[in-house]
Amino acid sequence: MLAPRILKKLEEMLDKEKVVSDWETRLTYAYDAQVEESIPSAVVFPQNEEEIANVMRLAYEEEFYIVPRGAGTGLSGGSVPLKNALVLSLEKMNQIVEINEEDLYAVVQAGVITLELQNAVEKKGLFYPPDPASAKVSTLGGNIAENAGGLRGFKYGVTRDYVLSMKAISPSGEFLMLGAKTIKSVSGYDLPSLFCGSEGTLGIVCEATLKLLPLPEAWSAMLLIFPTLDKASEAVSLIIAEGIVPSSLEIMDNFTINAVEDYKRLGLPRDAGAIVLIEVDGYRESVEREMGKIEALLPKMGAKEVRRAREQSERENIWEGRRSALAALARISPTTLLEDVTVPRSRLSKMVREIEKIARKHNLLIGTFGHAGDGNLHPTFLTDWRNEEERERVKVAIEELFSAAVELGGTLSGEHGIGLVKAPFLPREFNQATIEVMKAIKRALDPKGLLNPGKIFPS
Numbered sequence: 001m002l003a004p005r006i007l008k009k010l011e012e013m014l015d016k017e018k019v020v021s022d023w024e025t026r027l028t029y030a031y032d033a034q035v036e037e038s039i040p041s042a043v044v045f046p047q048n049e050e051e052i053a054n055v056m057r058l059a060y061e062e063e064f065y066i067v068p069r070g071a072g073t074g075l076s077g078g079s080v081p082l083k084n085a086l087v088l089s090l091e092k093m094n095q096i097v098e099i100n101e102e103d104l105y106a107v108v109q110a111g112v113i114t115l116e117l118q119n120a121v122e123k124k125g126l127f128y129p130p131d132p133a134s135a136k137v138s139t140l141g142g143n144i145a146e147n148a149g150g151l152r153g154f155k156y157g158v159t160r161d162y163v164l165s166m167k168a169i170s171p172s173g174e175f176l177m178l179g180a181k182t183i184k185s186v187s188g189y190d191l192p193s194l195f196c197g198s199e200g201t202l203g204i205v206c207e208a209t210l211k212l213l214p215l216p217e218a219w220s221a222m223l224l225i226f227p228t229l230d231k232a233s234e235a236v237s238l239i240i241a242e243g244i245v246p247s248s249l250e251i252m253d254n255f256t257i258n259a260v261e262d263y264k265r266l267g268l269p270r271d272a273g274a275i276v277l278i279e280v281d282g283y284r285e286s287v288e289r290e291m292g293k294i295e296a297l298l299p300k301m302g303a304k305e306v307r308r309a310r311e312q313s314e315r316e317n318i319w320e321g322r323r324s325a326l327a328a329l330a331r332i333s334p335t336t337l338l339e340d341v342t343v344p345r346s347r348l349s350k351m352v353r354e355i356e357k358i359a360r361k362h363n364l365l366i367g368t369f370g371h372a373g374d375g376n377l378h379p380t381f382l383t384d385w386r387n388e389e390e391r392e393r394v395k396v397a398i399e400e401l402f403s404a405a406v407e408l409g410g411t412l413s414g415e416h417g418i419g420l421v422k423a424p425f426l427p428r429e430f431n432q433a434t435i436e437v438m439k440a441i442k443r444a445l446d447p448k449g450l451l452n453p454g455k456i457f458p459s
């Protein structure tokens with residue numbers, strides 16, 4: 001717990017109702033979606049940059065830990081308040097400040113929900129492409145801090161590709177202006193990129209200027225049904241090798257299809273070995289041409305069946321199925337551990353085979369789905385952490401999974417971050433000299449090590 005005099009100071013600098021330390025609230029803010037637990041000392045809800053800076057200055061003077069938090073949908077334990085930290089919630093910083101239709105950008109506070117920005121710009125004929133499957137809940141600040149990817153990564157990239165500039169507060173309470181509102185800027189180091197994916201360890205993102213695109217004129221979605229996951233992943237590589245650039249290119253195995261069907265009853269093919277979900281967007285003529293190219297590849301791909309969405313409701317069904325994958329799997333067992341390995345796209349089917357081998361070897365339930373077009377898979381372990389014997393098997397299996405990804409030239413995390421749960425494995429991917437560079441950056445910005453302790457680096 002924070003000393004009562006510090007709580008009092010916080011109540012004096014923010015309004016009293018913005019400082020909460022009752023047990024229920026602290027318990028609520030003890031988790032993220034990976035369900036790691038650590039109880040915070042209290043939770044504060046600042047409403048503007050000055051309030052955030054004041055809290056940070058107090059933390060720096062009094063030397064207590066701070067953990068920034070958006071919506072808590074993170075999947076690597078990033079917003080879990082280790083060391084009894086004070087949680088600084090951005091959820092009241094939820095204003096869309098400006099949508100600039102001339103210069104194609106939006107200025108948003110960090111706590112704006114991703115989908116709210118997507119909807120607001122769409123009404124003006126504009127498009128904010130980053131689309132994590134959690135978009136209905138996640139915040140843009142959390143997306144920036146995790147450099148979130150999502151369903152449109154293949155064509156449109158990740159959050160970092162849309163951050164032009166941001167306002168942030170340093171761990172000692174200084175105001176930082178990172179980047180510029182212009183489409184180009186090479187004035188000094190690329191600090192917006194450094195903050196993207198920094199997992200709340202370098203500073204608090206308060207406001208961001210995000211690049212927008214014109215809304216694509218047309219779309220077309222289809223679902224391809226395959227006899228095996230292997231065939232489905234080979235089909236993904238074929239599509240990519242053909243030079244086709246769908247906006248979404250997703251995959252789901254038989255286990256996940258059935259979990260989604262049990263949960264949502266969307267009419268997905270229960271007997272398919274795997275499905276590939278595709279969306280193409282752009283000008284009407286180019287959409288038809290790209291869809292035609294995919295259809296021409298079908299005999300070579302070995303798809304059993306093709307379903308093309310003709311109506312908006314059919315399109316929504318396809319994506320609702322994909323977005324619910326994690327929630328559907330999470331209903332099956334007491335513990336759900338979602339991984340995030342990413343390999344070069346050409347190695348996707350090799351990675352899929354490794355996952356299947358690991359599941360068989362350790363006799364474990366793994367549902368696999370993910371952003372196949374990005375080489376990013378989410379093998380999801382369905383287990384019961386209370387069963388010690390099974391827990392040990394899962395731990396070994398996860399280590400083997402990481403080793404397989406790195407050996408295939410891949411990475412531990414494509415989009416969910418290292419956070420707490422993958423910190424011990426960082427040296428698998430980087431040598432010590434590289435990790436020391438990252439630590440030096442952390443020390444330069446946070447010399448007292450008070451911001452989001454215990455994340456990214458192995459302890």
Ligand SMILES: Cc1cc2nc3c(=O)[nH]c(=O)nc-3n(C[C@H](O)[C@H](O)[C@H](O)COP(=O)(O)OP(=O)(O)OC[C@H]3O[C@@H](n4cnc5c(N)ncnc54)[C@H](O)[C@@H]3O)c2cc1C
Pocket residue numbers: 032033067068069070071072073074075077078079090110131132133134137138139140141142143144145146147148149150151199200201203204205206326327415416452
């Ligand atoms: C069902 C489901 C589907 C998902 N799908 C995807 C997906 O498709 N793609 C993907 O990339 N992720 C996905 N995620 C993971 C998660 O939604 C993203 O990582 C998201 O960006 C987290 O946003 P948040 O607001 O919930 O952040 P939180 O979980 O609250 O925080 C995440 C990290 O960011 C830091 N942080 C939060 N706000 C700030 C801020 N303003 N300043 C500094 N640091 C901050 C926190 O300290 C923490 O380290 C999914 C999660 C779920 C539960």
